[in-house]
Amino acid sequence: MTEPHEKIIEPVILTKIKGPPKEGIIKVSLEQYGVFLDPNVEYEWFAAIVPDEKERSADFFGSAVIRYEKPSKEFLEKISAAPKERRQFLYAENGYFYDAVEIVSDLINAGKNPKKFRSHRAALADQVKLPFAAGHDRKMAGK
Template sequence: MKSNSQPIKLFVVVAFSCTSLLVSLTPVLAKPTLSSSLSDAYGGLRLRSDAKTTLAQATTFNLPPLPPGPPPGGRVRGGAKRGEPICPLTKPKLTALVPFTESDDSVINVWGQTTVERPSWFFYVPYTKDSPYEVEFVLQDQDSNEISRPPIALPDKPGVIRVSLPSTAPALALNKQYRWFFTINCNKQTISPPTFVEGVIVRVELNPTVVKKLQTTELLKRYAIYAENGIWYDALTILAQMRQKNPKDATLQAEWRHLLGQIHLEDIAAEPILLEQP
């Protein structure tokens, strides 16, 4: 009897150890995939559909210092330049998914960096196409000259939409400030001010060491590299597209909540990500 009891005990210990290891690994496994548009815009990296990427901990977005020159200013939540907007009050409000800072004298600066010539912006829009409202996105250069006004439409339901600079628009120059406006006019018949958000975008170059790392790493880790280097728009675009491809992925959901929480937009994190605008 004694000779049989020891092997049985050994088998139980090994089985329990393997089971514990699998349980400990399960929460950090993800299956990200890469769309063709992401592949074109962010270096051509593709992943097999069964590829698994592990993040040991949530990614930190490192907010860079303000760009040189006059403060960017701007508005991250929907409001009007004068008086009260005529658009219905919603919760959450119209919101730009962009970092912002607030100084001691309550001056808000809304701005972010990109490395691509024709980036994308993301906005939470509380109004739908069933409403008779006009929506507009305008990009201007440092001299207030209009660079692009891509056609966009209100979504089918409230949620986060993506607005991309079209291929026909001029490429963003390096180290230049461009100002963008996203405006919703809820009453075309009056002179009441529309509700809008506003900010600045700057295209920058990463150092060659970081660029090389981006070219040879997995997609989810590329998102982390952009975030850690303060490249907001590129990090957000990668994570948003991965979430669209894998809406039930718990790791991506957690990263999305964590990223938006770092810029004080926790209330937007639970809103759906909708299809890209034309």
């Protein structure tokens, strides 16, 4: 992850992460690596999936821009008062996409009605034009 400013070109974090044994969505916590985003700064992240270290032409790449906006006190109060199953919608409605995905992913991993929550995550993926992620969740949800 880097800050897309001309003055900063060094990665904030560069690491290898062991992925799942099969296709799917994995959670990466920046906090786990001691990385915290500054408010109102745009960062660009890159990811590469390397299926074969010896044949790098088969790599898959992805990137996106992320900007951390500090939530208002009112929004934080609304989130803390909401039932956990409702929080994903509040985050999404207020532009906190990654937080919405994190909440719905936690609900999937908790095992309570995972097919329902996979459908919710597929809808989030559709909104940001991630058809493969959406399709994977739909397939796992049986739709």
